[in-house]
Amino acid sequence: MTSKTIAQIRNEAAASLSPERQQQWEQFLTPAPVAEQAASLFTPTCNPVRILDLGSGSGILSAVTAKRSSHGSSVVAIEQDPALAADSEASLRQVCDDVEVINKSIFDVLLESSFDRVILNPPYKKISPTVIVTSGGGVKVTNLYAAFLVTAIQALASGGECVAIIPRSWMNGDYFKDFRKWMLSKCSLDVLAVYESRQEHFKDMNILQEIMLVKVSKQPQTKKVTVYADAMPVGSLERQPHESVALKALLMGRDRIVRVRQQDPRLSNFRTMADQGLWVSTGKLVWFRNRDVLSDVEEPDGHPLYWSDNQDGMVTVHPVECDREQWVTNKADSRKVVLPAGSYCLVNRFSAKEQRHRIYASYLRSGVGFVADNKLNYVHQGTSRQTVPLDDKAARGLTLWLSSSIIDEWYRQVSGSTQVNATDLRQMPCPTKNQLATLSDLLPVSNDVGQDRIDETIERLFSWA
Ligand SMILES: C[S@@+](CC[C@H](N)C(=O)[O-])C[C@H]1O[C@@H](n2cnc3c(N)ncnc32)[C@H](O)[C@@H]1O
Known part of the structure; x- marks a missing residue:
C-alpha cells in the first residue's frame, strides 16, 4: 500500500x-x-x-x-x-x-x-x-x-x-x-x-x-x-x-x-421581450466570408457597415476611425445581409470582463439600408425570417431599459459568461412598446445621462420607489 x-x-x-x-x-x-x-x-x-x-x-x-x-x-x-x-x-x-x-x-x-x-x-x-x-x-x-x-x-x-x-x-x-x-x-x-x-x-x-x-x-x-x-x-x-x-x-x-x-419580484409583472413582439437577431455579416464586399470608402449604392466599434455608449456613430471597413459595396445586396432602414437597438454579443455592464445596448437610426457585423445582436419587431424596424420611440426606450442596472443584474443571474446570447435576451422581462415609448419621452438617449438617472426614471415610471 x-x-x-x-x-x-x-x-x-x-x-x-x-x-x-x-x-x-x-x-x-x-x-x-x-x-x-x-x-x-x-x-x-x-x-x-x-x-x-x-x-x-x-x-x-x-x-x-x-x-x-x-x-x-x-x-x-x-x-x-x-x-x-x-x-x-x-x-x-x-x-x-x-x-x-x-x-x-x-x-x-x-x-x-x-x-x-x-x-x-x-x-x-x-x-x-x-x-x-x-x-x-x-x-x-x-x-x-x-x-x-x-x-x-x-x-x-x-x-x-x-x-x-x-x-x-x-x-x-x-x-x-x-x-x-x-x-x-x-x-x-x-x-x-x-x-x-x-x-x-x-x-x-x-x-x-x-x-x-x-x-x-x-x-x-x-x-x-x-x-x-x-x-x-x-x-x-x-x-x-x-x-x-x-x-x-x-x-x-x-x-x-x-x-x-x-427573479427580482419587480420584474415579475413584465412579459418577455419575445412576448412583447420584439425579436433579437444576430448581425448577418461574417466578415471573413465576405471580404470582397468590405470597403474603406462609401461607394454609390453601397451600405454603411456597423461593428461594435460603432457603438459609443447608448448611441451609435458612423463612420468611425478604426481598423475595420465602414462600408460594404452593392455586391452585398445579393447576400441577404442588408437590413431595412429604420430604428433599432444594437447589443454587443461579446462584453469584456472589465466592462461595467454585461449588456451594451446602443440606439441606431439609419436612414438607409445597412449591414450589421455578426458580433452584434439587433432588436427589431419582426421574426427570425423577417427584419422589421422598431418604432423610433420604442427603440430609444428599449436602449434605456437595456442600460438599466436591474436588467444588468437580471442578465448576470441568467448567464455566467461574457457572451450575450440572442436566446437569453428574448426571455428578458420587458415593458410593452407603449411603455418603452413613454420611457423615451422621459429621458434622452444620450451619453450625458448617467446610470442613476436611468435607474431613477425607470423606478418612477413603474412606481418601484
Ligand atoms: C477535467 S479532468 C478531471 C479528472 C478527475 N476527474 C478530477 O476531478 O481530478 C478530465 C479527465 O478525463 C480524462 N478523459 C478525457 N476524455 C476521456 C474519455 N473519453 N474517456 C475517459 N477519460 C477521459 C482526462 O484524461 C482527464 O483525466
Missing part, C-alpha cells in the same frame, strides 16, 4: 501532466477541498453503494466518495490516460477493497444503469454537434462535458445520485438547449452550487470559466432545489448561504433556461 495521501497523489499528478496531453484531454484535476464539497452532496446512507467515476484522473473524486461511504461499497473508475489510470488505482486502493479501474475512453465502455453514485469532473471541450443515443432516442450535445453527463445519468440506478463539476454554460443559451431539456426530463435537479470566483478553486489549473457543482438524482423532481449562488471552494458547503427554491421559479421559457436566483 502506498503511503501517499489521495491529495498528494492528485497534486503530484497535476504537477507532472504533459502540457500537450493536458490540452488534448482536458486534464484539469480537482483540488481536494472541491472534491470534498462535491462528495458531500451525496445523501449519506448506511448501505454499501456502487460508485462510478467518469474520466477519473488521479481518482480523487471517487476516492473521497468511497471514503465517505459504507464498508462494502465498490468503485468503477474510467480514465483513458494510462498514467492517470494508475494514479486512480493507487488512490482508490487506499479507501476501498472493491475497485475496478478501466483504462479506456468512457465511450468505449458499456455501462449498465446500475450505479448508486456517479461523480465526475469531465473534460470541458467544444465538439461538433453529436447525437448521443439514449433509451428514449437521442440527445444532441455540443460539448464533451454534456456527453459525459448524459453517459453518467444513463448509468444511474433508480434513485441513484450524480454529482458533476462542470462549467455554468449549460444553464442558458442555444447550444445546451437539447441537453438541458433532456436532463430536466430524466432526473430531479437537486443542488446547484456556483463558485463565485473563477480563479480561486482551480488555482493551479488555470481555469477561467465559471465552474459549478450540480447534483441530480434518478427520481421524480424534488420539491425544492438547493441553490448556492455564491459558493466558496473552502470549508463545508452546508454552512454556506443557500436558498431552497422550487425548480419552477428557476426555469425560464420554452428553452428551459435555468437561473441561479429567483
